[in-house]
Amino acid sequence: MLEDHLISAAHLSRDDIEAVLDRAESVDSAGRAGHGSHDGHVLALCFFEPSTRTKMSFESAMKRLGGETIDMGSVESSSVKKGESLADTVRVIEGYADAMVLRHPSEGSAKLASEFVDVPLVNAGDGAGQHPSQTLLDLYTIRENAGLDGITVGIMGDLKYGRTVHSLAHALTNFDVRQHFISPESLRLPRNVRYDLHEAGAQVREHTGLEEVLPELDVLYVTRIQRERFPEEREYRAVAGEYRIDNGTLSDAHPDLTVMHPLPRVDEIAPEVDETARARYFEQAHNGVPVRMALLDILLGGDR
Amino acid sequence: MSDTNEELRVSKIRDGTVIDHVTGGQALNVLAILGIDGEGDETVSIGMNVPSDKLGRKDVVKVEGRELSQSEVDVLSLIAPEATINIIRDFDVVDKNRVERTTSVTGILVCPNHNCITNADEPVRTEFEVFDNGVRCSYCGTIVREGDVAERIDARGVGETAL
Numbered sequence: 506m507l508e509d510h511l512i513s514a515a516h517l518s519r520d521d522i523e524a525v526l527d528r529a530e531s532v533d534s535a536g537r538a539g540h541g542s543h544d545g546h547v548l549a550l551c552f553f554e555p556s557t558r559t560k561m562s563f564e565s566a567m568k569r570l571g572g573e574t575i576d577m578g579s580v581e582s583s584s585v586k587k588g589e590s591l592a593d594t595v596r597v598i599e600g601y602a603d604a605m606v607l608r609h610p611s612e613g614s615a616k617l618a619s620e621f622v623d624v625p626l627v628n629a630g631d632g633a634g635q636h637p638s639q640t641l642l643d644l645y646t647i648r649e650n651a652g653l654d655g656i657t658v659g660i661m662g663d664l665k666y667g668r669t670v671h672s673l674a675h676a677l678t679n680f681d682v683r684q685h686f687i688s689p690e691s692l693r694l695p696r697n698v699r700y701d702l703h704e705a706g707a708q709v710r711e712h713t714g715l716e717e718v719l720p721e722l723d724v725l726y727v728t729r730i731q732r733e734r735f736p737e738e739r740e741y742r743a744v745a746g747e748y749r750i751d752n753g754t755l756s757d758a759h760p761d762l763t764v765m766h767p768l769p770r771v772d773e774i775a776p777e778v779d780e781t782a783r784a785r786y787f788e789q790a791h792n793g794v795p796v797r798m799a800l801l802d803i804l805l806g807g808d809r
Numbered sequence: 810m811s812d813t814n815e816e817l818r819v820s821k822i823r824d825g826t827v828i829d830h831v832t833g834g835q836a837l838n839v840l841a842i843l844g845i846d847g848e849g850d851e852t853v854s855i856g857m858n859v860p861s862d863k864l865g866r867k868d869v870v871k872v873e874g875r876e877l878s879q880s881e882v883d884v885l886s887l888i889a890p891e892a893t894i895n896i897i898r899d900f901d902v903v904d905k906n907r908v909e910r911t912t913s914v915t916g917i918l919v920c921p922n923h924n925c926i927t928n929a930d931e932p933v934r935t936e937f938e939v940f941d942n943g944v945r946c947s948y949c950g951t952i953v954r955e956g957d958v959a960e961r962i963d964a965r966g967v968g969e970t971a972l
């Protein structure tokens with residue numbers, strides 16, 4: 506699968522995942538700079554909606570591999586604004602590059618785009634759909650800190666709209682991981698995600714409070730609950746407040762707990778947690794570079 | 810009463826297709842799958858709630874001068890799993906097949922997710938994977954339960970002609 510495109514974490518086997526993570530680990534141990542094996546390779550960055558960090562992370566990865574990036578620029582300044590279809594846009598751009606990264610506001614856009622191009626395409630987020638490179642860097646961070654087998658992971662916050670969460674939960678079904686989902690009733694995992702997890706053999710354990718599962722967790726993955734998910738400010742404040750963590754909240758946790766967050770955060774993790782060894786969210790963000798280097802290296806046919 | 814006699818209640822056709830043993834009440838949805846809305850020139854006859862030994866009540870749809878595409882048969886299998894398709898040439902049944910449930914259907918159905926790329930102006934047909942109690946969009950993953958499939962038929966035939 507990985508020799509083609511990367512559209513969805515759900516398509517990744519355990520072997521695919523481990524191939525990327527192992528490669529990322531060797532990139533990391535060799536120092537992230539100067540893997541100049543892709544001199545002359547060009548990566549096209551096609552961002553139909555802004556996501557500066559993801560774009561910078563891919564740019565950094567490609568440049569550290571010795572390659573170059575070209576950028577479609579903003580949608581406002583491109584042919585897309587004149588009504589060009591996505592299928593046409595990617596067919597033009599594929600001629601300029603050896604691989605492409607696509608971020609697009611519609612679900613399924615990456616799958617559609619991949620059907621029209623021959624160069625490897627990486628989905629960097631399709632609407633509320635998939636964002637598999639984020640999933641890979643999450644898995645990498647979990648593996649580095651807690652291992653990926655025989656662990657218990659709690660995923661907390663907005664589980665309804667959070668695609669990061671959906672992809673991660675899918676991917677974790679490839680490993681011996683017990684998963685707990687902690688969210689307000691109104692933001693629990695959607696039916697199709699529960700169905701998939703169930704099909705993949707996972708037992709979906711849902712909770713409305715963190716206290717009941719916290720002591721069991723090796724990893725706590727926190728996501729942001731957004732204001733716009735609630736009709737009223739008051740309701741939002743009441744709900745969001747219950748899913749905020751600080752050192753007090755974490756006092757019952759395992760001493761080696763790994764706390765993760767896809768960032769940006771607002772106030773769901775108190776800054777005091779940053780100072781503790783548990784805080785791994787900045788490391789997680791930094792891991793985007795070696796993981797994307799590994800991914801691009803594999804997709805561009807680097808030596809295996 | 811045998812089904813053969815019942816078929817006489819609806820006028821015979823010379824060349825075309827008789828879709829028989831359609832689940833009672835689904836005849837209009839069958840027309841929607843075929844993209845027949847009365848605007849075209851096909852001669853169509855429908856029997857609704859015809860007594861049937863097999864189904865209790867069944868619908869029958871007869872279309873003159875028309876055979877079904879594989880996509881149409883695939884979607885038909887979702888809403889009328891017992892249906893039989895009879896190809897008629899010169900008043901004779903020359904071929905008779907039961908619909909078979911497939912693993913995926915392309916075209917005809919529309920994804921209920923407005924933000925799905927298949928609902929944008931792209932050169933693509935919809936595609937749904939079929940599973941035990943529904944179908945699922947191959948592009949965005951949205952699930953349509955079996956009972957709701959008929960509501961997702963694109964009556965304007967856009968799903969079919971988009972390519």
Ligand SMILES: [Zn+2]
Nearest residue numbers: 920925946949
């Ligand atoms: Zn869809």
